[in-house]
Amino acid sequence: MSSIRNDHEVARDLATEAGRQLLRLRSRHGFDEPEVLRTLGDRTAHEFLFSSLGRLRPSDAVLSEEGVDDAARLRSRRVWIIDPLDGTREFAEENRTDWAVHVALWENGELAAGAVALPAQGSTLSTVDPPWLPDERPSGQRLRITTSRTRPPEFVQRMATSLGAEVVPMGSAGAKICAVLLGIADIYVHAGGQFEWDSAAPVAVAHAAGLHASRIDGAELAYNQVDPSLPDILVCRPELSSMLLANIRDAAELS
Incomplete structure (x- = not known):
């Protein structure tokens, strides 16, 4: 992989290749020892x-879920934020199939490039060629809210009831x-605990595609912070954002 490739291509290609390695690991190891497989997956993709x-960007800092947090990143102009698995x-x-590899670049205060590989789904979404966002949702279609399958926010069901929406639990x-x-x-929508590496890459792609992405109170998502905790997020079509932020506020107040 040549070092002259641009940052968007580097993010895409690295996420895709890490995903291939994870698929091979999954195939070789099998699923009889899930804890061992999880450990091997984290380590293989991180390394x-x-x-x-x-090798490709030797002057840049890296913030990884699986690595030691080096404070030098706070002085760096360019930081790769990665979630290897x-x-x-x-x-x-x-x-x-709802697991992923995240590779994002933060540069001068903004997310500059990103890629999310979905290896078991055979695809990588990236800022090289962001997905096309239709001008409008199909009229009359019921809203679908995706949230954590293991720790959904308490207010999500109230929110779904208020909106007449379907809740679709997923993993990554x-x-x-x-x-x-x-x-x-x-x-x-998510609340209750995440970190920068959980959202940096997918938010970079979401922004490039024209989606709204913010904290659940409407505040901006900020990356490469001293504390990498970034506990809540809302991602949606931009025309839905004001209504959803108000609905989340109302539903959370009833908690």
Whole structure:
């Protein structure tokens, strides 16, 4: 992989190759020892991504879920934010496809490039060629909210009832945001704990495709912060954002 490739291509190609390695690992190891498979998956993808970025972008810092947080990133102009295996639980469950590899670049205060590989679905969504967002949702179609399958926010069901929406539980945050990008869902909402690596890459792609992405109070999502905790998020079509933020506020107040 040549170092002259642009950042968008680097993000896409590294996420895709890490995903291929994870599929091979899954195939070789099987699912009888899920805890071992999860550990191997995290380590394999992290080592590949970290070493590849060190070779291709040696001057850049890296923030990885599986790596040591080096404070030097806070002084860096360019930081790669990676989640080598997002949806580790789902990765170790046979026939599940809702796990992902995240590779994003933060540069001068903004997300500059990103890619989300969905290896078990055979695709990578990236800022090289963001998904096309239709001008309008099909009229009369019921809203679909995707949220965590294991720890959904308490207010989501009240929100869904208020909107007459269907709740679609999924694993990886990247898979959920990609579901919105691909029209499988209309809304992704989460509260209760995440980190920058959970959302940086999918949010980069979502922004490039024209989606709204913010905190659930409407505040901007900020990356490469001293504390990488980024506990809540809303991703949706831009015309839905004001209504959804108000609905989330109302539903949360009833908690």
